[in-house]
Amino acid sequence: MPTRRQTLVSVITAALWQILPRPVRAADRSLTAFNAAFGERIALPPLAQFQSATAALATAVQSMKQAPDAAGFAGMVQGFHDVSDAWMGLQFLRFGPLTQNQRLDRIAYWPERSNITEKQIAAFLAAADESKLAPASFATASVALQGLTSLERLLFDSEHAADGKPSSEKAMAQLTARTLAAAYRIDLIGAIAANLRQIATESYAAWQDFAARLAKGDQAGFAASPQEATNQIYAGLVTVSQLMGGQKLGLPLGKSLEAAKPHQAEQWRSGRSLRNIARNITTLKQALLSDPAGSAIALVTVPDAAASLRQKLATALDACEQALAGVSLPLDLAVADATARSQVQPLLVKVNQFRDILTNEMPKAAGITLGFNDLDGDSG
């Protein structure tokens, strides 16, 4: 029969066993402040930009409907580029309201399964059913149809011009023809634009609400605690760096020239593949370094460590930008060219080196626990 002292010792020991291995980390209160500042200063601005870009696109489509000519077409193309630029600024928000209602996938279904987008567009055009374009109905259509992926298909040809530049010759001809088919095509673009604007409006409002709740330590069901929310915010930045490396560069590049897959490059028809990566880099700079309260470097509370990491991140991102400037062809052409491939490979290396800082060096200093399983599955 254990004595009372033995029992007391074992109870204390058991309690210490639970307490001792726990690492020291920032108090929940300061994480609440970070989460709120992130929401206000890092998430809301690009969401606002996305909202205004989608509104402008919708206006451009209205103009096209009034006057379906080359000028109207050019307005839609400009709108497409602005919305795509804005979308690049949102790709790190993989936590919170954009994960609801399949918003992320509906904005852009990518990487895409080959043929699914073509099939969906073809089916819609063949049926030419106006009722399917009504907002409530369209929001439940295939994700392949709802956003930028099909929008690009409708504005750009799948064959480049002779000089390798993006071509819209066929696309424009199909939209400016004075036929019922052309009118429906424009209406379909209008439905996509309206859908994007609706998603943008909902997302901005939802994040406004979410940021306010985060300030009070309320994670609105998206995370179990302020620390969890911070982990998820950070994980979104890691995800974007993995997207840049693995999917935007690695997949088109392949292991060799023979294994190159040029049409896996993001938005290759509109010639945006490298521009998208440049936008991602700019966004990462902002999300990591720009704001004293809401950018990720704010999580590193030890001044020396913060200064060192700030330097490393800035240098690594600059190196990515320099490497990107060294690619002399559009990405889909570069990966299929024996010489240009050797310009893309260093870019991939720099992107992966940057990613490694985010996954290996920074988490501990920032008090972040990166989910082991949700990042990378059972292979890779």
Add this chain to the structure above:
Amino acid sequence: MEKARFWSRLAAAITGTTAETRSRIMPEGGARFLSACLGRDGAGSFEAAILEADGRVSMQTMLKMRAHEMALHPSRAICLAAGRQPGRYSTMIDLATGRSLFDLALAADHEFNGHAAFIGAGEELITTEGHVETSLGRLSFYDAATGRWLRAWPSHGIEPHEALVDEARRRMIVANGGILQRQAVGEVESSLVVLDLMDGHVIGRTVLPEELATLSMRHLAMTASGEIAVAMQDQDAQSDLRPLVGIMDLRGRLRFLEIPREIALTTRGYIGSIAVDRASRITCATSPKGNVAMFWSLAEGRWLGAIPVADGCGVAPAGAPGTFLLTGGRGDILLARTLDAADMPMKPEATVLTRNSSWQWDNHLTLLAA
């Protein structure tokens, strides 16, 4: 308590000991578990650990690679830490000392796909492997005492992931994942292949219907009656909600278990691992991205409910019928119960054993025989 004493007691426990000793050091029906995890030095290293039934860690050892499955020897206190796909190392570990004994002699033109199983009395073990360039699959046999490569059978498919050995029915079941490029979105060539355990000839082959061609069958668990629970990964999760968990019967026919829509939306098409309880009455599948463990009763194929587990992936049957141990990448260890006082399947309930974020548990959890 000194490490040596702990490990020798553990070794005694694993190899069989008196009932009295067992009840003293195994509080919950004798179960303990193996798992790979992230190294706690925060520098991106990897470890393997033994978890007690109450969630305490009683042994840990450093590994040179990230392990996926930890396969336990049928009778000796050793286990094979299978290198995560695409792996160059799989290491035999002495559970009594935590020491690495040897690496398996992997061929230069193949890579480990993360899973392994011992055969028979444990003189040999198999690993799933893929050719480094073509991903064509094979099952390699290794000498369990030395790691020497003995022979290989084709897996009759691309990218084999997990393989189960069913001694009672003299067969091996292999999940050919069929994925050539992990980041690519599209159709895959996945299959479940049943091989004769004597000579590796194909007894049966199950593939999915065309509308489910983006599903990769990857993880397996077997019931006492020989049915196989299968966990899948959707290589085009954005475009639709497709089944992710199925049961294959002895005739090779596959039926699917339903996931309620609001949970299915959070899974992102990925199931981390799957297990069947001790009594073969309940199956559990985990969704790391959805942060839930999901449960069904096997007899009816009925959804029972889900339990939140942050970054949850590892699941293994615990000692009592209807119970499972669950682990998560943020340090959660939970015990789930799915049978009520009347021994009927119920909405699952969980007890949190520990929530220690310095332990980040990796994908799979293995039950150490009690």
